[in-house]
Amino acid sequence: MSYVKPAEFAAKMIDAGEDKVFMSTRDTVIRAYMAGAILALAAAFAVTVTVNTGQPLLGALLFPVGFCMLYLLGFDLLTGVFTLVPLAWIDKRPGVGLVSVLRNWGLVFVGNFAGxxxxxxxxxxxxxxxxxxxxxxxxxxxxTIGESRTVGYAEHGAAGMLTLFIRGVLCNWMVSTGVVAAMMSTSVPGKVIGMWMPVMVFFYMGFEHSIVNMFLFPSGLMLGGDFSIGDYLIWNEIPTVIGNLVGGLTFVGLTLYATHARTGSTRARPIEIAVPSGREKVGAGIK
Incomplete structure (x- = not known):
């Protein structure tokens, strides 16, 4: 069967995080660059579909094609490494420390942004x-997307910032679920189906994805959007990155690690003793 059980893909998550830590700078940046570029093309595709058809749901339904392609090609998004790489550190893999985790995040951020x-x-x-x-x-x-998702938040002050952060959390909850879902199957169709569903949810719901925004906002500035680079950084990119980190690591990485990679002790079960026919079985003790 192509289905991989949770305990098995949880181990794959830790192994993947370790592999990314020790990847060369060259390979890390190239893979991140291509991931950022492909996801940006998918976002442009989804916006084009939405504008031409007037159907946002159709755009959201088709957007995951880029996400699936980049992960099948072995490229890396910041949202994915936020979830996987810390697990190798938490699992105390040899040579994996906080500095190496931050190094990986920094290189992937630069590569994604450039792409x-x-x-x-x-x-x-x-x-x-x-x-x-x-x-x-x-x-x-x-x-206009850039305007509504920077100045639009700023108009609400602290409440807008909180909303932006929560949208970042919810986004990477879904996106990282898609990253992990690719590990649930050994077949390409199974991986694609697993990735497609949560990514479609995030895009249609308008959650904030730091790498998608690395495309939307610079392009908006080039095309006459009425907001500044400062608006983009303060009222979108920085809070979104933090929200993405919290969402992916908390709701996906740590929860799966805690319950499938490092499970708690199983509860004791009662021992049943067979008795002569006609009588009920009785509990005879606890293991």
């Missing part, structure tokens, strides 16, 4: 014919 920024520039060129004309409908939509 997403590359696609943001490419898409800005596409929707403006090389900045020769005003943005088309897709370009206008990209600009």
């Amino acid at each position: 997403a920024l590359t696609v943001a520039l490419m898409m800005a060129i596409v929707v403006t014919f090389g900045f020769a004309v005003d943005p088309n409908e897709v370009g206008q939509a990209l600009g």
